[in-house]
Amino acid sequence: MLNSCDDIESLFPPEPEKPREEDCCGSGCSPCVFDIYSKQLSEWESACCKLRENQGKSDAYNTDADTxxxxxxxxxxxxxxxxxxxxxxxxxxxxxxxxxxxxxxxxxxxxxxxxxxxxxxxxxxxxxxxxxxxxxxxxxxxxxxxxxxxxxxxxxxxxxxxxxxxxxxxxxxxxxxxxxxxGDFKYIPNKYKFVFMLCAGTGVTPLYPIARRIVEDETEETFVRLIFSCKRCSEMLLREEIRELAGYWNFTARIFITQDVASAGGYREQFTLGRVTSSVLVEEFSGKPLENVLVLICGTKAFNKDMLNYMQQIGVPSMNIIVF
The missing domain is CATH 2.40.30.10 (Translation factors)
Incomplete structure (x- = not known):
């Protein structure tokens, strides 16, 4: 048993580093670096409290240096x-x-x-x-x-x-x-009939691995629909990867180009010149059982806000909407 506060504190895990103000990019990332710090600081304080209460004996935090x-x-x-x-x-x-x-x-x-x-x-x-x-x-x-x-x-x-x-x-x-x-996101196979992915720009990067996991699972019966907005075809991320996903029976994509569609030649994507609007999504969700639809949203702060408002107007249950 440890005999002093100093002995117990020597077992404390390292305190998480506090970000500086300039570490925030101001793009509305979710979670922001300050959200991450706040959560980790809370977990660190909880781990330290348990160590104090249990006289240094606690499995609340893994201090294995080999992690x-x-x-x-x-x-x-x-x-x-x-x-x-x-x-x-x-x-x-x-x-x-x-x-x-x-x-x-x-x-x-x-x-x-x-x-x-x-x-x-x-x-x-x-x-x-x-x-x-x-x-x-x-x-x-x-x-x-x-x-x-x-x-x-x-x-x-x-x-x-x-x-x-x-x-x-x-x-x-x-x-x-x-x-x-x-990140607390956990995907449960076959829980939903449809997974809609609404993303803009670099927001496609966290959604792509989820889509790939679904379509590569032979036991999955879930349909994936990607609605992806970017400025120009030349700036489109994961273009070839999305094209490969479209070869699976349960994946389709619709790409919105907001500024220049001229460089779209040579591919077979379904391009639309314009923005993802409320009317576009009303059409996309028409006839779908909303209680059996999962919506994943990732983009700029303004994009996320618009998509969330559109989903609420359409009537998608809030518990079925996740903003990254």
Missing amino acids: LLSSLQYSPFQLISVTQHAENANIYRFQAVHIIDGKVMKIARNLGFSIGQHLVMRNNKTGTDQGVLTRAYTPISDSKTALQGCFDVLIKLYSNGKMSNFIRNLNLDDIVYWRGPF
């Missing part, structure tokens, strides 16, 4: 490949590693995150005018990759983005720190 991913502290991952994907967007593959005495050793073990969950990247620019930045990204890789201690993230780079500048200057074999996973 590849932790929601409370950052772990090192090595950048092992960069693949150009679309205009100003690349797929980055990271490998779990241990760093001992300056030596980097790769680890091939299951990372343990689920579809729909995201990880948080931290830049390494401490002590500079850029400061420490964090951003959330959703892995798009399959479970086989995760079993090898790797994950892929699709990241769009912005010309004036602080985190984009950090990522743009990464080199192969560089070490980047991640923590997670975060």
Whole structure:
């Protein structure tokens, strides 16, 4: 038994790092980096309280230093490949590693995150005018990759983005720190007859793995309908991947191009020039049993707000609507 408060506090898990004001991108991400911090701080305080109450004996928090991913502290991952994907967007593959005495050793073990969950990247620019930045990204890789201690993230780079500048200057074999996973989404196979995915821009990235999981499951009888809005065909993310999903019997997609549809040649997608409006969705949901429909929404703050309002007007039960 531990004899003092100091002894017990030595067993406390590391306190989560508080984001700076500039770490928030202002795009209405859900959850925001401050939402993540608030939740993790609450969990940390609860774990510490249990350790105090039980005189240092508690399984409330896993303090195993060998854990590849932790929601409370950052772990090192090595950048092992960069693949150009679309205009100003690349797929980055990271490998779990241990760093001992300056030596980097790769680890091939299951990372343990689920579809729909995201990880948080931290830049390494401490002590500079850029400061420490964090951003959330959703892995798009399959479970086989995760079993090898790797994950892929699709990241769009912005010309004036602080985190984009950090990522743009990464080199192969560089070490980047991640923590997670975060997100409470859990998909239950065959619970719904229809899954509607309403997304805009980079919002397609967390929904794509869910769609892929559904269509690749031979026991699934769920229909997936993707409604995807982007500015230009050249900026469309996961274009080839969505086209492959359309080869499955239970997946269809409708792509809305808001500015330029001229570059759509060479593909067989169903393009619509314009925005996703209330009338569009009324048509899409017509005749569907709304109590048996799951709606997943991910986009900008304004897009999410509009889609949520449209769903409420149509009459989709609020418990069947999830905003990422």
